[in-house]
Amino acid sequence: MSEAALPPPRRHGRLVVRLLLLAAVFFGFGFALVPLYDTLCAAIGFNGKTLKDAIAAKDLPPSVVNYQRKLGVQFTSTLMPGLPWEIRPLEPAIEIHPGELRTTRFLVRNLSDQTIVGQAVPSVTPTVAARHFRKLDCFCFKQQTLAPGESREMALTFIVDGDIGDEISELTLAYAFFPAPKDPG
Amino acid sequence: MNTATHALDPHGAHAAAPTGILRWLTTTNHKDIGTMYMTFSLLMFFVGGAMILAVRAELFQPGLQLMKPEFFNQLIGVHALVMIFAALMPAATGFANWMIPLMIGAPDMALPRLNNWGFWLLPPAAILLTLPFVLALFGIGDGAVATGWTLYAPLSVQGGIGVDFAIFAIHILGVSSIMGSINIIATILNMRAPGMTLMQMPLFCWGWLVTAVLLIITLPVLAGGVTMLLTDRHFGTHFFDAAGGGDPILFQHLFWFFGHPEVYILLLPVWGLMPHVLSTFTRKPTYGHTAQVWSFIAIGVLGLVVWAHHFLTAGLPVPALLYFMYSTMSISLPLAVLFFCWIATMWRGAMSFETPMLFAVGFIVLFGIAGLTGLVLADVAADAQYHHSYFVVAHFHYALFTGGIMGVMTGVYYWLPKWTGHMYSEKLGKLHFWLTVVSFNLTFMPQFFLGLAGMPRRIPDYALQFAEFNAISTVGSFILGLSQLIFAYNIWRCVKGGEKASDAVWEGTSGLEWELSSPPPHHSWETQPVSKA
Numbered sequence: 262m263s264e265a266a267l268p269p270p271r272r273h274g275r276l277v278v279r280l281l282l283l284a285a286v287f288f289g290f291g292f293a294l295v296p297l298y299d300t301l302c303a304a305i306g307f308n309g310k311t312l313k314d315a316i317a318a319k320d321l322p323p324s325v326v327n328y329q330r331k332l333g334v335q336f337t338s339t340l341m342p343g344l345p346w347e348i349r350p351l352e353p354a355i356e357i358h359p360g361e362l363r364t365t366r367f368l369v370r371n372l373s374d375q376t377i378v379g380q381a382v383p384s385v386t387p388t389v390a391a392r393h394f395r396k397l398d399c400f401c402f403k404q405q406t407l408a409p410g411e412s413r414e415m416a417l418t419f420i421v422d423g424d425i426g427d428e429i430s431e432l433t434l435a436y437a438f439f440p441a442p443k444d445p446g
Numbered sequence: 447m448n449t450a451t452h453a454l455d456p457h458g459a460h461a462a463a464p465t466g467i468l469r470w471l472t473t474t475n476h477k478d479i480g481t482m483y484m485t486f487s488l489l490m491f492f493v494g495g496a497m498i499l500a501v502r503a504e505l506f507q508p509g510l511q512l513m514k515p516e517f518f519n520q521l522i523g524v525h526a527l528v529m530i531f532a533a534l535m536p537a538a539t540g541f542a543n544w545m546i547p548l549m550i551g552a553p554d555m556a557l558p559r560l561n562n563w564g565f566w567l568l569p570p571a572a573i574l575l576t577l578p579f580v581l582a583l584f585g586i587g588d589g590a591v592a593t594g595w596t597l598y599a600p601l602s603v604q605g606g607i608g609v610d611f612a613i614f615a616i617h618i619l620g621v622s623s624i625m626g627s628i629n630i631i632a633t634i635l636n637m638r639a640p641g642m643t644l645m646q647m648p649l650f651c652w653g654w655l656v657t658a659v660l661l662i663i664t665l666p667v668l669a670g671g672v673t674m675l676l677t678d679r680h681f682g683t684h685f686f687d688a689a690g691g692g693d694p695i696l697f698q699h700l701f702w703f704f705g706h707p708e709v710y711i712l713l714l715p716v717w718g719l720m721p722h723v724l725s726t727f728t729r730k731p732t733y734g735h736t737a738q739v740w741s742f743i744a745i746g747v748l749g750l751v752v753w754a755h756h757f758l759t760a761g762l763p764v765p766a767l768l769y770f771m772y773s774t775m776s777i778s779l780p781l782a783v784l785f786f787c788w789i790a791t792m793w794r795g796a797m798s799f800e801t802p803m804l805f806a807v808g809f810i811v812l813f814g815i816a817g818l819t820g821l822v823l824a825d826v827a828a829d830a831q832y833h834h835s836y837f838v839v840a841h842f843h844y845a846l847f848t849g850g851i852m853g854v855m856t857g858v859y860y861w862l863p864k865w866t867g868h869m870y871s872e873k874l875g876k877l878h879f880w881l882t883v884v885s886f887n888l889t890f891m892p893q894f895f896l897g898l899a900g901m902p903r904r905i906p907d908y909a910l911q912f913a914e915f916n917a918i919s920t921v922g923s924f925i926l927g928l929s930q931l932i933f934a935y936n937i938w939r940c941v942k943g944g945e946k947a948s949d950a951v952w953e954g955t956s957g958l959e960w961e962l963s964s965p966p967p968h969h970s971w972e973t974q975p976v977s978k979a
Contacts, residue, residue: 273556273632280628284666291670291700295685298696341689380689388763439689442682 304392326360327423333431334421338367338381343440345373346407351414360423362397367436369405370412378406378441383434390432393422404441471566474558476543477966481865482565483540484858487533488934490572491851494528497521499927502889504906506920508913518906519592520608524575526595527612530712531619532572534846537854538715539564539626542654544865546630548959548966549648551639551975556632560625567622574615578608594904596705599686599697603678610679613672620665627658639958642977645736648957652739653718656746657711663750664704664711671700695760702753710749712846714742716853717784720806722957723860724788727803728795729954734787741780741787748777758826759833767826774824781817785810800952801875802860808883809852816844819894834904837897840890847886855882855933862940863947867965870940874932881929888922 334357336350347370357363371377381401385391396402400415407413421432464472470482501521504512513521543561547554555561575590582589591612593602602609634655638647674685675697684690686697721732732738755774758767788810797803819841822828832838855878863869892915901912908916947964958975 272636276632276635277557277628280631280662284624284662287663288666288670291667291703292674294667294700294703295674295696298693298699302693382688388761437688439687442684442687442690 325423326358328358330359331356332359332421332425332429335431335433336365336367336436337433338436338438341437341439344377344379344438346371346377346379346438348436348438357421359421359425362418362420364398364416364418366414366416367400368412369400369407369415369438371407371410374409376406376408378404379438380404380441381436381438383436386433386435387429390421390425390429393425394432394434395420395422401436472562474554474562475968476547476555476558476561476970477865479555479561479565480540480543480545483536483543483568486565486568486572487537487540487854488937490528490532490536492930492934493572493576494525494533495927495930497525497528499923501525502920502923505908505916507917508908508910510907513906515906516592517589519594519904520579520590522904523592523594523612524579524590527575527591527615528572529846530595530708531616532568532575534712534850534854535619535623536568538654538657538712539623541650541715541719541854541857541861542626542630545861545959546633546651546654547637547970548864548962549651549957550634550637550642551958551971551977552633552637553969553971553974555629556637557629561629564622564625564629567618567625571615571618571622574611574618578606578611581607596701597672597675597697598701599675599678599694602675602697603686610676613676616672617669620669623661624665627661630654630658631662639971639975639977645739646977648718649721649732649735649738649742650715650718652742653714653716656742657714660707660711660714660746660749664707667700668704671697671704674700695757698757698760699754702756703750706753706756707746707749709842709845710745712850713853714746716809716850716857717742719857719860720788720809720853721791723802723806723856724791725956726860726952726954727800727806728792728797730791730795731956732787733790733793734783737783738787741783744780745777748773748780752777755824755829758829771824771826775821778817778821785814785817796954798953800859801870801872801879802856804876804879805852805856805859808879809848809856812844812848812852812883812886816841816849819844832897834902835897836893836901836903839903840893840897843890843893847890852882852886858933858937860952862937863951864959864964864966866941867947867963868940868944869947870936870944874936874939878929878932878936881925881932885922885925885929889919889926890922892916892919892922 333354335354336352338348338350340346340348347368349368351366351368355363355365369379383396383399383401385394396417396419398416398418400417405413405415463469470478473479473482498521500512501518504510504518543555546552578587578590581587587607589606589608591597591602591605591608593605593609597609597612634647634651638644674683677683678685678687678692684692686692686694688694717738721735721738725732752770752774754762754766754770758770762770792807799807819837823832823838823841859870859875896912896915896919899912899915901908949963950960951964958977961975962970
């Protein structure tokens with residue numbers, strides 16, 4: 262009558278362990294969000310993220326060039342603080358057809374008297390267009406090292422998918438050039 | 447099964463119980479720990495309040511008069527962290543410690559030693575948060591965290607040692623809160639009196655049960671996020687560094703995955719205690735007990751999936767914007783159910799307006815303003831204008847001051863006679879209420895207008911056209927701050943003595959907690975009660 266009516270203390274143990282596990286799972290979930298977020302962004306084009314790695318020409322989805330349709334593509338570039346460079350697109354705006362392979366160039370110059378490593382980070386607007394913007398070759402795929410006073414033309418080769426939505430007539434590719442992290446990892 | 451008894455204290459009288467400071471350091475008694483939580487909370491409420499009064503003093507006039515912008519930034523960020531983590535959350539945990547065992551007929555919390563540890567983690571965390579202010583006086587570091595409480599990357603990656611102190615403080619506070627939550631869940635699930643089903647359990651316990659689950663789910667994500675921040679700052683990782691392949695927006699997702707449920711973590715215990723107060727002072731049973739339970743659960747679940755409405759302007763794609771807008775707005779449905787139940791409880795009741803009831807009615811009116819302005823902010827199109835303006839500041843102070851702090855004051859006045867065995871001064875309580883309500887609106891109502899006129903938050907100086915409303919707001923804030931001294935004095939006076947409180951304290955009370963003496967005996971329920979519900 263007396264002791265049995267109260268829950269024996271050990272029942273807490275199992276519940277506590279389960280709740281601690283729940284906390285541990287969500288601690289892991291926070292870290293799992295890192296790759297998950299990247300995958301989601303690249304897949305749906307959240308934040309205008311484009312695919313990080315080059316795709317080979319043979320991996321491109323079969324698409325014929327649609328000469329009926331014209332797309333405006335604008336290029337802009339920003340320098341982040343701490344990078345004494347100059348960067349500008351040689352062609353600020355071009356017109357392309359969906360499915361057409363194009364190469365364009367950016368002029369980059371190191372204004373300082375030191376060798377500096379930079380890293381370009383691309384972003385596409387409108388963001389839904391990002392996953393249709395496929396790069397075969399881009400200077401943003403790796404870090405770029407410029408000697409003091411050196412200037413260089415950097416190339417970008419890309420295709421805009423033929424299946425890009427009809428509502429999009431113009432898209433912008435923006436590069437932000439960062440000083441490269443000291444400790445790439 | 448009507449008179450189950452349990453020998454809790456085989457040693458009889460507590461002859462060997464430590465006294466003085468050792469009693470408080472080593473106590474495992476839920477009432478002592480509850481008292482420590484409440485006292486700590488009140489103390490930190492004044493610390494956080496003093497910080498923001500300095501901010502309001504600077505904003506009294508345009509231009510920089512009292513402080514440098516860097517110090518201003520530190521004050522606003524630490525004010526928020528102190529108020530949220532060191533004032534509001536401990537107050538809610540204090541209520542839980544004091545009231546949950548009394549309400550469910552348990553002798554103590556399920557895990558008393560963990561309970562003690564959970565509390566004693568708080569003071570070191572509060573010291574970590576505020577220590578950089580002191581260190582800066584001695585030329586060490588550049589002051590406390592200056593990023594605002596949201597710690598957004600990349601600003602927080604570049605910040606001084608104050609950021610590291612804040613990160614470790616958050617880790618410790620997180621551990622403390624998770625331990626507290628585990629304890630509360632274990633107590634509620636395992637130690638209810640015979641006859642009390644989960645559905646019949648008092649609403650305060652229900653509010654806390656949902657809060658505790660939310661804490662266990664979301665705090666680890668914040669802990670993970672600030673850990674990434676720490677490794678980005680010191681160990682060469684690039685979680686939030688775009689040049690290294692990371693993304694600063696990711697931090698906003700991690701932060702608000704915690705940050706939005708945190709709003710409900712702060713509010714659910716208050717929503718839980720409101721029906722008790724309303725039912726007591728209308729002398730009617732609570733209207734819609736089951737509906738309120740399901741509303742708590744619905745708000746808890748919805749609260750987990752709406753976080754991105756805090757950064758609708760960060761460049762989310764349109765489908766995501768629409769999702770977060772509609773899901774956010776849908777939270778107003780269960781919240782409307784709660785409002786309906788509160789009003790229906792009062793409907794045709796024999797109402798009397800003692801201080802707790804005044805605070806409860808004030809809470810309903812003012813918290814309603816928070817809800818309605820929240821709907822405006824959730825609108826993607828409108829938010830583009832209001833985002834990061836004083837409109838947001840006013841909105842969340844209507845939510846967290848009237849919804850959170852005035853709710854806590856409701857509970858303090860309501861339960862203080864039960865805790866101390868004495869009545870507080872009704873005259874001082876009413877004075878405190880009216881000064882608080884009038885000066886709160888004087889402080890924050892002008893901030894809605896400032897926000898609509900385009901004044902951004904988190905700036906130490908502003909354009910001349912904002913001067914009048916800022917002056918009014920500052921005057922209001924000082925009255926608001928000083929009125930709280932009445933609150934502290936009233937509590938102190940009540941602890942020291944005063945008119946004896948009866949066991950039931952108020953005329954219309956119902957529930958197990960009012961069957962115990964005021965103050966309750968050292969071991970709350972030496973004989974396990976049977977719930978009559």
